Every structure is written in C-alpha cells, then in structure tokens.
Amino acid sequence: MTPSESAADEAHPSVVAVIVAYNRKDLLVEALAALRAQTLQPTAVVVIDNHSDDGSAETAREAWPEIDVVRLARNTGGAGGFATGIAVAIARHEPDWVWVMDDDTIPTPTALEELLKAADRPGVVLAGSRVVWTDGLDHPMNTPRRKPFVSRQEATDATELGVLPVRSSSFVSMLVSAARVREAGLPIADYFIWNDDFEFSTRMLRRGRGLYVPSSVVVHKTTARADTDADPGARFFFEVRNKIWLMVFSHGLNPIEKLVYIGATLLRWGRTIRRSHQRRFLLTQLRRGLIAGFGSRPRLNADALSDLGAVTEAVVRVEAPARRGT
Structure with a gap:
C-alpha cells in the first residue's frame, strides 16, 4: 500500500x-x-x-x-x-x-x-x-x-x-x-x-x-x-550550551522542574567528565558551552x-x- x-x-x-x-x-x-x-x-x-x-x-x-x-x-x-x-x-x-x-x-x-x-x-x-x-x-x-x-x-x-x-x-x-x-x-x-x-x-x-x-x-x-553519559567529545559543547539555553529561555519546564533538572544536569556533567579519557578537552568544551550559553x-x-x-x-x-x- x-x-x-x-x-x-x-x-x-x-x-x-x-x-x-x-x-x-x-x-x-x-x-x-x-x-x-x-x-x-x-x-x-x-x-x-x-x-x-x-x-x-x-x-x-x-x-x-x-x-x-x-x-x-x-x-x-x-x-x-x-x-x-x-x-x-x-x-x-x-x-x-x-x-x-x-x-x-x-x-x-x-x-x-x-x-x-x-x-x-x-x-x-x-x-x-x-x-x-x-x-x-x-x-x-x-x-x-x-x-x-x-x-x-x-x-x-x-x-x-x-x-x-x-x-x-x-x-x-x-x-x-x-x-x-x-x-x-x-x-x-x-x-x-x-x-x-x-x-x-x-x-x-x-x-x-x-x-x-x-x-x-x-x-x-x-x-x-x-x-548520554558516554564520552561525547566535541559535542559536549552543544550539551552545555543547549542545556543553558533550555533552562534560561525555554518555556518547556516550569521553575520547579528547572531547579530539579539543573541539579540532575550538574551531576551528569560531573559524571561525564570524571569518566572521560579526555578530561582536559571536555573541560574546554564545558567552558566554551558556558560562555556561549550565557552570552x-x-x-x-x-x-x-x-x-x-x-x-x-x-x-x-x-x-x-x-x-x-x-
């Protein structure tokens, strides 16, 4: 058909x-x-x-x-x-x-x-x-x-x-x-x-x-x-920037939900970096993402x-x- x-x-x-x-x-x-x-x-x-x-x-x-x-x-x-x-x-x-x-x-x-x-x-x-x-x-x-x-x-x-x-x-x-x-x-x-x-x-x-x-x-x-906790490489920039955009500009979550997801996100980022074999690179992407997300x-x-x-x-x-x- x-x-x-x-x-x-x-x-x-x-x-x-x-x-x-x-x-x-x-x-x-x-x-x-x-x-x-x-x-x-x-x-x-x-x-x-x-x-x-x-x-x-x-x-x-x-x-x-x-x-x-x-x-x-x-x-x-x-x-x-x-x-x-x-x-x-x-x-x-x-x-x-x-x-x-x-x-x-x-x-x-x-x-x-x-x-x-x-x-x-x-x-x-x-x-x-x-x-x-x-x-x-x-x-x-x-x-x-x-x-x-x-x-x-x-x-x-x-x-x-x-x-x-x-x-x-x-x-x-x-x-x-x-x-x-x-x-x-x-x-x-x-x-x-x-x-x-x-x-x-x-x-x-x-x-x-x-x-x-x-x-x-x-x-x-x-x-x-x-x-999603697998080593993301350069894509970690988009994870960080986009998550900030989501929390700051999106109307998808209400304020209480945003607080909960912010906490969960910080824990996930820490776990991702800790498990990575390229921690220094991910920290660089974290910094870039934070600057782009808030800027x-x-x-x-x-x-x-x-x-x-x-x-x-x-x-x-x-x-x-x-x-x-x-």
Whole structure:
C-alpha cells in the first residue's frame, strides 16, 4: 500500500512520517522499507536530506519515488532537520499527526499502529515508542522521563492501557499532534544537536498529555548501545550550551522542574567528565558551552533557517500561529 492509498482510509487520522537523513543511505533505505511494511501506513512520507554527500536524497527517491524528498542547501543539524521536516509535513500535507525519526531508526511493523491506538485519548498530544538497540535491549540513549505528580486517575488509565505518562520524549520515533505544533512552535533549529527533542517535547507537553508506548517498538541502530553519559567529545559543547539555553529561555519546564533538572544536569556533567579519557578537552568544551550559553540565545527559526527558500516559507507558515500567541 502506498501513502496515497492509505490517505483514502478515513477510519484513521492522517499521519505524515518524517525521516531526517545525513550520510547513512543504507540505513535510510532500511528505514523506508520499514515504513512500507507498517500495518497502518502513513498518509505521506517526508525525507529531509541534511545536505548529505553520499547520495541519500537520490537513494530515497529511487527507493520510493512518490515520497516527498527535500534536500537542504546546508547541514542544519538534527534540530534544523526536524524543524524543517515537521514544517514541510504540516505545510504541504496538513496531517493530524507527524511521526518523526532519524535515518537509523527502524520501526517494527506495528510501531505506528500502536502509537495511534495509544494516542487516541482526550488531551494526548504526543506519544513515543519503546526504543531498543540491535540486541533487543532498551536503548539507554532514548529513555523517556516519567511525568511527576501524576493523578491517581491518570495513573490508573495508563496502567490499564499499558502505557506510561511522560514529561519528555525522544525524536527516535515521536508521534506529535500537528495542531499542538502550530500552537507551540517547531523544534529550535539553533540547538543544532542535543537537547532539541527534550526542549521540544517538554514544550509540547506544557499543555497536553504525553505517553510512552511499550507496544510500539523501534530499533535504533547506533554504532553502540551507549547512554548520554558516554564520552561525547566535541559535542559536549552543544550539551552545555543547549542545556543553558533550555533552562534560561525555554518555556518547556516550569521553575520547579528547572531547579530539579539543573541539579540532575550538574551531576551528569560531573559524571561525564570524571569518566572521560579526555578530561582536559571536555573541560574546554564545558567552558566554551558556558560562555556561549550565557552570552547568546537561540534565534527564531525564521532567521536561523532564512536561506532555505520554500522550506523557510513552510517554517514561517507553520509557526505563524505560535508567533502571534507570544
């Protein structure tokens, strides 16, 4: 079944799947094949080629000619890729839901069907899959954060459904309400990498319910089954800068939550540096990140993505309601 054929099935809400790809064309083909094999097909598929140099865009078109492939003029990072992908999905296809993932995310056949089944509840604006590594064990990089202070009724409902109320979710298989994105805005492109999905999902969930859906399973084919405390190298700069931006400028967390996460973050940074084999280098990245985090702020997406032509227009169009509400 093709996405266009699935669109004719009015029994289900419309879903656009978004894959952000960068120089992993073999995995991209595998991810696309997994989308074709879904028991419930997406209405459309958008592939954002983040300026790959391995022919990812051409490979995607050959593998599935009718999908919407967008090759960006430059690498916008994961954050920019998801911001542009969600914008294109909503502006061009007007779905009820957007299902986002990286090109190394391989959904099992019932992944989308299980997400939609769980999300079909009042107030739910986001649902995330169980993410496993190639050995079938839960991937520590993509562990959702439980929602604190859940009411007894919400906890009971979640238990009966076999889901878990969450406060954040990962871009490795996240189903998000298009209407909620229009209200609250896209991922922040200037984050480039790291913490972009945490900031985005917590912002979506300030007004709405989020669920972790264990029955929806995807395989995250990273090179290793490592968690966020693994030695990050130069990327530690983005972890530090973006976490400061999140705590200072984002509306995703309330003040009490920010205090809790600041404490958890400081402990994680200390643990990362202590375990690293390149401590001096990480301390340099820590200093750079602190200076950048406190000395700058993320730009509006319309400015950060202003050079992308029709993609920029999609970003501006989708975020217009959120900008009017600020």
